[in-house]
Amino acid sequence: MVGEAKLLKTWSSPFAxxxxxxxxxxxxxxxxxxxxxSNKNASFLPYNPIYKKVPILIHxxxxxxxL
Ligand SMILES: N[C@@H](CCC(=O)N[C@@H](CS)C(=O)NCC(=O)O)C(=O)O
Structure with missing residues (x-):
């Protein structure tokens, strides 16, 4: 993969x-x-503001x- 990849997840997420x-x-x-x-300022919220779910892969x- 060219570029930078980040994975936003919770420690317990089976989907991740x-x-x-x-x-x-x-x-x-x-x-x-x-x-x-439960974090109202969670780092993933700007990336999935409608459904507010993880995981989110950021490329x-x-x-x-x-996914
Ligand atoms: N369809 C999503 C489901 C992801 C999902 O349900 N993630 C849970 C954590 S394991 C979540 O973010 N739940 C937050 C909520 O339902 O508000 C996927 O397959 O990635």
Missing amino acids: LRIVWALKIKGIEYETIFDHL NGKPLAE
């Missing part, structure tokens, strides 16, 4: 494991950002939610 495994299988380096769903600043 799909992304973690996919990135690992593909050998893609990424930064993990943990947050809490070069562009969010991919509901």
